[in-house]
Amino acid sequence: MSRTGNQLARLESEEVARGVRLLLARPLVSAVYDHDGFDLIRRRREPIVKWFDYYCGWRVHVEPRAGYARLFKTTQRPDCTRPLFDRRRYMLLCLVCAELLASPTTTVDVLTTRIKQAAAADGLPSFDLDRRSDRTALADVLTFLEENGVIEGGEHLRADPSLITRLLAAPVPPSTVDTIEDLTRETRYESAHRSLWQRHSTMRRLIDDPVVYRDELTASQLAFLTSPTGRKVVQTGIGLAGCTLEERAEGFLVVDADAIATDTRFPDDDSNAKVAALLLLDRLAQGPARFEDLVEEARELLTKFRNWATAYQSDGGAGRLAAEGLALLEAFGLARTENGTVRRLPAAARYAVEELHD
Template structure:
């Protein structure tokens, strides 16, 4: 009998390589001959059978392999805004225009042969973009060509396209004279866009989510809740019991969950009274390393947490942070779904094949997550979290500029403390360390992990000004 459920057939001497392969496919989703590195595809293919079994058993994911790429098909439990596509050069999140151009470019490539010039591709893209209200494409409009270049760079980086002649930069400077010729890898293009359901069959974005069928038994609900708990923990930095329904909270408390994820990824799982965290001790299993050398935004976010911790630990000033009940995550997600559905096109849906999953309010109480007897046994209630008003946050950023000197915050931010504060709070919200609400923020429990973050700052420089930088060896989290 196997001692472990995960990596059951992997030898102990190969376990480290298996865990590296698991982290690679979970982080990147698509592995090709060139992305994310020249050796990544061979490593993942070496353990493809074991990974396919474990990913299906633990998360319900499907691993598709071929000689030239490996693709992980995830199942979504909820939408969130933390998993963005990033530009290759600047590592900034794709905006809506870049996302739209990327989808249209992939559609154009699907109808093309083995190679295409950038000029011909744009000739196909322009009418498709101009047919969409408020999108459009005009090479003379600032930002349109840059968005095309960023989308093309993203495809080149993943091996879907290969530049055989010319330059995209030449085209961006002068689209009448410059051009580039691309070889198309249709297999990779297909792997990059694989929705779980045909989009033309959906009348709501809710249809993209993994929604258990109504009427399933208690044991099946518990298995699905455990699977959902593993999925959320692998996708997010931290999970809070107060954000979970009763059955998922019970699954998060099971020792087997931590054992399975640790054996799969090689990363430790930390348990606290408020929730559970998968800790990235490698520093490479995340798209948002914190703390670290991530620029002024990353470091300012850490310093803000330190200032908030000082307030909370000072008896004389702690009263300035009142405790407020956190918002209902289920209601927040329902509101998000409604906003997404408002943007769905009114035409193009195949009504005969349309898939309209039931709204959560239409499901019976026995079928709702956490309903019935389980809710009574493991019920959770909204946590009361410290509230930091926006005015106090602006006071903190002003104090940081006075303490470290404006020039410590780089040329981009030295005259814009308000903009830096906004970006730092967005990072902390993505990491689930704070929750932004009107008028300020709610400080979530995991933020206390970084209360001593200023201890890693070096000593002041000779001129008395503190350099805003961390030590070379950052503490991964």
């Protein structure tokens, strides 16, 4: 192959890897929110679609004219540690989308009235713009829809019904099931060869979770990951995505050096809870702790820095700060709570403070 050919092949592989990681970080990429990212995915859609289908069993839909790409991530292990919204905003999102499907062109005032009526008719908690919390919640939902290209306009709204229907990634229609377990059930694996589920489920865990411990994998997944064939498949797939696989005695970690595939980072100082979580790790490095011990640690922190974390400088603030910090540690695979005791997990060693010696 000529030098030019090598350069073109290298450029394609780099762009495919970037496109894969962009979709991992943000499963709905729109030209409105990220024009360059969407354009890259559009140009390299064939190898990107094939990567997700082969390694994860996930479907990618690219709509060039409508200007969006949607990765339909499905799992039988729904992650409740990193929700997009709280319960109230999810409810409003469903109501807003239902009304926009019925009337794609409307105004904020009309939409608000219909949401209020729909909530009352369905026996849901009341919605009232006179409440600041409801105004903020609705604004967050509309901002999310606008950033993802679902709606356009300010006071007068125009929605894309086809894109609204792409928001839900469940493998079956919600109206046909009764439980969450049924909603996430993938019937394709019931008649497929066992190795297909091994490959897809193992790769999903590795690329979707911050860290995967051996004791969290099923015997089938661990057998696949530790076999020569399975290991080669995993390493090849992760390499094609521009990442590397780190293996330790306790488990596995997929590293994206460019942090493109990362939807949230730790540690950083973009929230008080993340700062507190890092400091709670220092306490857990001394040994297991009860949640009450972490609350006391947060209380001492708030007392020492009275001008910091003002939202928590009130009654019950230490408990909320400790709970949010602990939730982050558990979400990032750095701590685990069992029988009321919190223990630091091996991956937390990455954040240990090292003493400097002369």
